[in-house]
Amino acid sequence: MGALSRRVKPGHPGYWAAVLQRLSGLLLALFLPAHFALLGAGLHSTEGLDEALAWTRSPLVRVAEAGLVTALALHVAGGVRLLLLEFLGWHAIQKSLFSLACGLATATGLLFALNNF
């Protein structure tokens, strides 16, 4: 005899929109301390800042940067989607809004990557 597993995760667009909103938010929250540490390096010495800036030009960081910009765009577009749902009640087109948010975020990320490489 065992306990019944609580549930299968729902796989519909609204659910994935919420998951992406949260994950992108977490990613941005993790980025902020690194961002502040880099800015802080500049307060102590120009060499420290130069060193940190040199690190940001490494290929891996630049790829990660494009991911970060995509996450930021996704979080902003997803946030606008939520505002439209909450304040204007646009629930009927929530799936289209989700697609639009994903499309805008991908386009932003690609544009950034094109510009960056």
Place this chain on the structure above:
Amino acid sequence: MKSRESKPNGFLEVSIWRGAEEGAFQHFQVPRRESQTVLDVVTYIQRHLDPTLAYRFACRVGVCGSCAMKVNGIARWTCRTHVSAVATTGPLEIAPLDHLPRLRDLVCDMGPFFEKWKQARGAFVPGAVPETGFAAIDPDSPARRQVEAGIECIGCGICYSECDTVAWRPEYLGPAALNRAWTLQNDERDGAHRKRLQAVAGDAGCHACHNQLSCNERCPKKLSPAAAIAGLKRASAVAALKGRL
């Protein structure tokens, strides 16, 4: 008497939850028939294979809201769910709803669910009688349209079972109770708007909703509890700004 059932077309592999909080899935083989609903399958098992199986149903036509169960992981109204729509080839797994105490087999205690309707002040409270003696409500008024959008709830508990916010925060009132509250907030005849808004604006109320929209997605009546919850959020925010909450 000549049977009106169609001829069986092979067998359906069915697993059904037996027990209460603790238990196990029991396996059955049920003749597969044309236009068979999940409720037909459960009823077949109870009538022909194991009469001790406990489950709820009443109307069989999607009106009473008592036969909701989890079918292959998703809560559904079993009387209006064709087997062919949820298990074309594979097995069928039937379990009780989530987030409610399990009494026996497929039967949940719906008490906590309806207790939250009470907490959300889901009962109509007569307001002041208008001078004309009755309230003339324009069917096309925005408020009446809001009522229209949510009034057909059959209280099946599917949205409550599917809601992740209920899982994370067990005291959360849930989509159905809040949907009910929103229909009453838009009822011009009701006299408890302020108290109801206070009841649903707390930590366990409308503002706890994370907009995953599983309620909208799974509601068998195609209602939009999330839109009702958004309405309550706006109304309570405006009331708070005006110092009327």
